[in-house]
Amino acid sequence: MDNEPKHPSKVVAKWPKDNKVKVLERPSQSPDLNPIEHLWAEMKKRGLARRPTNLTRLHHLCQEEWDKIHPTYCGKLVEGYLKRLTQVKQFKGNATKY
Incomplete structure (x- = not known):
């Protein structure tokens, strides 16, 4: 999860939430x-x-x-x-x- 705007898949964004995976916050294109x-x-x-x-x-x-x-x-x-x-x-x- 690199917060890249070219990869906005809803399924990918939803999976960590559904599986209680903590994702590090980072700016896109860092x-x-x-x-x-x-x-x-x-x-x-x-x-x-x-x-x-x-x-x-x-x-x-x-x-x-x-x-x-x-x-x-x-x-x-x-x-x-x-x-x-x-x-x-x-x-x-x-x-x-x-």
């Missing part, structure tokens, strides 16, 4: 703190910059770009989690620079 989302954004940026012309080429480009990502980059994404979390708390779930 910043995603998951480091993998930042990695996917980087992959998307790299892949689009190379302008693939078909799915096969896109697949090869993704593999090449994935191999170029150094483990320290991933480590920095994880290390930056606390900073992102602190800023999200400070802005009460609203937009941040992340």
Whole structure:
């Protein structure tokens, strides 16, 4: 339950109430703190910059770009989690620079 306005299914919204499941309150479209989302954004940026012309080429480009990502980059994404979390708390779930 991410409170995303694109997913307004009444059945999904009703299920937690019917099953006494407590749902955390959070603003819709709040910043995603998951480091993998930042990695996917980087992959998307790299892949689009190379302008693939078909799915096969896109697949090869993704593999090449994935191999170029150094483990320290991933480590920095994880290390930056606390900073992102602190800023999200400070802005009460609203937009941040992340």
